[in-house]
Amino acid sequence: MRKPVHLEAGPGDIAPLAVAVGDPGRADRLASSLLEDARLVSSARGLRVYTGSFNGSEVTIATHGIGGPSAAIVFEELRMLGAEVMVRLGTSGGLSKDLRLGDVVVAAGAGCYWGAGGSIQYAGERPICLPASPDPLLTSRIYRGLYTRLGGRVVLAPVLSSDAFYAETPEAAGRWSSLGMAAVEMELHTLFSLSWIRGFRSAGVLIVSDLLHTGGFERIDPGELAGREVEVGKALLEVLTGEV
Ligand SMILES: CSC[C@H]1O[C@H](OP(=O)(O)O)[C@H](O)[C@@H]1O
Ligand SMILES: Nc1ncnc2[nH]cnc12
Numbered sequence: 723m724r725k726p727v728h729l730e731a732g733p734g735d736i737a738p739l740a741v742a743v744g745d746p747g748r749a750d751r752l753a754s755s756l757l758e759d760a761r762l763v764s765s766a767r768g769l770r771v772y773t774g775s776f777n778g779s780e781v782t783i784a785t786h787g788i789g790g791p792s793a794a795i796v797f798e799e800l801r802m803l804g805a806e807v808m809v810r811l812g813t814s815g816g817l818s819k820d821l822r823l824g825d826v827v828v829a830a831g832a833g834c835y836w837g838a839g840g841s842i843q844y845a846g847e848r849p850i851c852l853p854a855s856p857d858p859l860l861t862s863r864i865y866r867g868l869y870t871r872l873g874g875r876v877v878l879a880p881v882l883s884s885d886a887f888y889a890e891t892p893e894a895a896g897r898w899s900s901l902g903m904a905a906v907e908m909e910l911h912t913l914f915s916l917s918w919i920r921g922f923r924s925a926g927v928l929i930v931s932d933l934l935h936t937g938g939f940e941r942i943d944p945g946e947l948a949g950r951e952v953e954v955g956k957a958l959l960e961v962l963t964g965e966v
Pocket of ligand 2: 906
């Protein structure tokens with residue numbers, strides 16, 4: 723197996739259980755609010771990675787940056803350093819009219835534009851469609867655990883991983899929604915595809931931070947999002963480190 727060339731962490735710095743986030747500020751918040759004895763094990767390129775403990779279990783909280791290609795490098799290197807389970811805790815734009823700001827989407831799968839996110843380059847010379855599905859048992863456990871802990875504001879549905887945040891339009895959002903996807907984000911197609919290629923378990927949990935179906939790109943208040951990240955992060959870590 724190759725050695726990491728981006729993360730500065732070494733052997734023993736990464737826990738088997740990793741929560742991955744796009745925003746380094748979210749990694750800071752989750753580590754300081756939820757982990758005991760958190761230590762910063764990498765900050766190369768501003769992608770801060772912490773390892774500490776939650777409920778007596780060792781956990782890594784890692785930043786993967788924005789977009790599939792950046793995220794793929796971090797997922798690959800976390801795997802090289804010993805991660806066996808990776809759960810992305812991200813934000814997303816709501817496509818389904820049933821979603822409100824702050825709701826949570828647990829990803830049942832991820833679509834993408836053909837060739838997006840760097841994933842296609844893993845598919846070989848005559849590209850095939852990679853299976854972009856999370857670990858089904860882990861996903862079911864997370865969905866049930868979050869539904870109970872977050873008072874039901876949780877849906878289980880496929881999402882779209884886009885490569886172009888500012889190219890999204892209400893029309894595109896309507897089309898994606900009509901194809902069955904509840905929310906749009908940017909890295910889960912890459913995470914799910916890689917999980918089967920590299921042999922780790924994955925799942926995706928997304929807080930709805932903006933609504934695309936309203937046409938106005940309505941966005942959550944930053945303070946409310948920060949609080950919701952910690953609330954959802956705590957519930958997620960309880961599920962991931964608990965029994966069953
Ligand atoms: C809001 S900019 C796009 C950025 O946000 C989403 O996830 P995260 O909040 O974890 O960064 C999306 O997937 C992109 O990474
Ligand atoms: N509209 C959106 N598109 C992609 N990623 C997002 N993350 C939060 N909102 C998003």
